[in-house]
Amino acid sequence: MASATKRACDACHRRKVRCTGQQPCANCSQAGLACTYDAIPQKKGPKGSRAKVISELRLKEHQKKADHRRQDSTYNYGSPASSPSSPTSPGSLTPELIDGCTDFYFAQLYPTMPIMQNEQLWALVAEMDTSVEASCLLCSFCAFMLIQPGMETKIGQSMEPLVGPCSRTTLGRRLLDEALRKRKRCDYIESPSMNTIITSFFLFGCFSALDKHNTAWFHLREATTLAQIIGMQEEKTYTTGPYLAMMSMRRLFWLLFVTERAYALQKHRPLTLHVTINLPSAAEDPSKPIAGFIHLVNLYRPFDDTFVGLWNKSRTDCSTLWLAHLQTELSQALPAVLDGTETQAADLRTSQHWLRTIVWQLSITNNFLSSTSSDSSMTFGYPIEIAKDLVAVTSQLSRQSMEVHGAGLIEKIFDVACTLIDVMSCVPIDSQNFSVGPQDYLNHLVHLISTLQGGRSRYLPLLLTKISDTLPPHMATSIIQPMVPIKVEQSPEIPFLQHPDSSETQSSNTSSPYSTPPFLHFYPPP
DSSP states (O other): OOOBOSSOOHHHHHHTOOOOOBSSOHHHHHHTOOOOOOSOOOOOOOOOOHHHHHHHHHHHHHHHHHHHHHHTTOOOSSSOTTOTTOTTSTTOOOHHHHHHHHHHIIIIITTTOOOOOHHHHHHHHHHTTTOHHHHHHHHHHHHHHHHSTHHHHHHGGGGHHHHTTSOHHHHHHHHHHHHHHHHTTSOTTTSOOHHHHHHHHHHHHHHHHTTOHHHHHHHHHHHHHHHHHTTTTSGGGGGSSOHHHHHHHHHHHHHHHHHHHHHHHHHTOOOOOOSOSOOOOTTSOTTSOOHHHHHHHHHHTTOOHHHHHHHTTSOOOOOHHHHHHHHHHHHTSSOSSOOSOHHHHHHHHHHHHHHHHHHHHHHHHTTOOOTTOSSGGGSTTHHHHHHHHHHHHHTTSOHHHHHTTTHHHHHHHHHHHHHHHHHHHHSOOOGGGOSSOHHHHHHHHHHHHHHSTTIIIIIHHHHHHHHHHHSOHHHHHHHHTTOOOOOOOOOTTOTTOSOTTOOSOOOOOOOOOOOOOOOGGGSOOO
């Protein structure tokens, strides 16, 4: 029978919560913490975040267990075989590294991929030494965070003692290799779970950021296939099971839904997931709003098998009215004021204008455009309007808010810029009608790409080559030489942004660009 004491246990005292005085107490039992009464009572200090305290306590417990295992020479998680006792050597998965990656995820990436919860992560930490599934997920999770370019600016020097002489990307690659190696030890295909699906998703993200897109597509398709095996495409699956688990599973389905559609459009792939279950509720977790995530899902919902089939040229049943309606739907898909973070706004607004460009590209491929159309989205000059809107948005976004989205964001900006170049080369433009015109928009987008991590080395040369090969020499020279951003007025679309004055350095990261379809032969001769 549990004994009672007259003072709070160490964990309850540290968390500043009422203790039942038992051994173990109710709070420690619920939180999965060791219940001890070893600490010497001290004076009360300032109150802090209880969730953060729980994380610290769990990390300390895990470190103690790890120390015992290293003393027995049996602990060798992610470290070279020759150095099992070095928890902070490059390649090892330490509690400090997990904590840093977790902080980065919840601060920067959770709004756009709200699939992991604090409780879930710390449960994985507790199981990582005994469960291959848990260790694979943590390795892929940390690898994904480390490979993201935004993490370098977020963590900075605090990670140096953990990374040592190798770069964060190198450490991410090592953890990626470790996840793949460990995964071979379990039959995750025959017995899939939500954790194995999330692991496949993070593996996709790692390989996509590393510019290995065939491998990335393999793991994304692996994730969607495993999701279908466990029935995530059926609403009845979500009627049983713990509430938080079902909530996260539903979000995971829609994250895979969005990711598959974006990747299918970028790389001309087919779809496997469809609109078969209900959307998450914006009010299901008041402490972590996901309204922005729901907006993102709604942006991609119209891009179904019909559109992707037309995009991939596997079907031809397209109409002007349908595409015009889709353009209208995209233009009205987001509210004037986004109730979310700047990071969410960067993803949502950029995706919206990129999707408008994709629909326009399909319209011109099917010869549906006209210079006399009353609907601007069905005219040859519509990409100029899209570029104007994208410039207005990116001029108000901070560098980090764009950077954390990785490879996808810069590729979308690149495609909008390439489409604008094609239009400028073929559509007569009267510069007197523009105080700020297409050439200025292109100049801004070129400057933007040149400031992105990976943009200058990978995308900028391709973009400058396209400008030189496509535009008249006098116009190309005027764009290539200055490469300075234009000044735009504050847009009413995103008044909530916290950094409206960050207009000269926006960013993302590297990826492989896909070539813009050749539009020149679709335009009428001058």
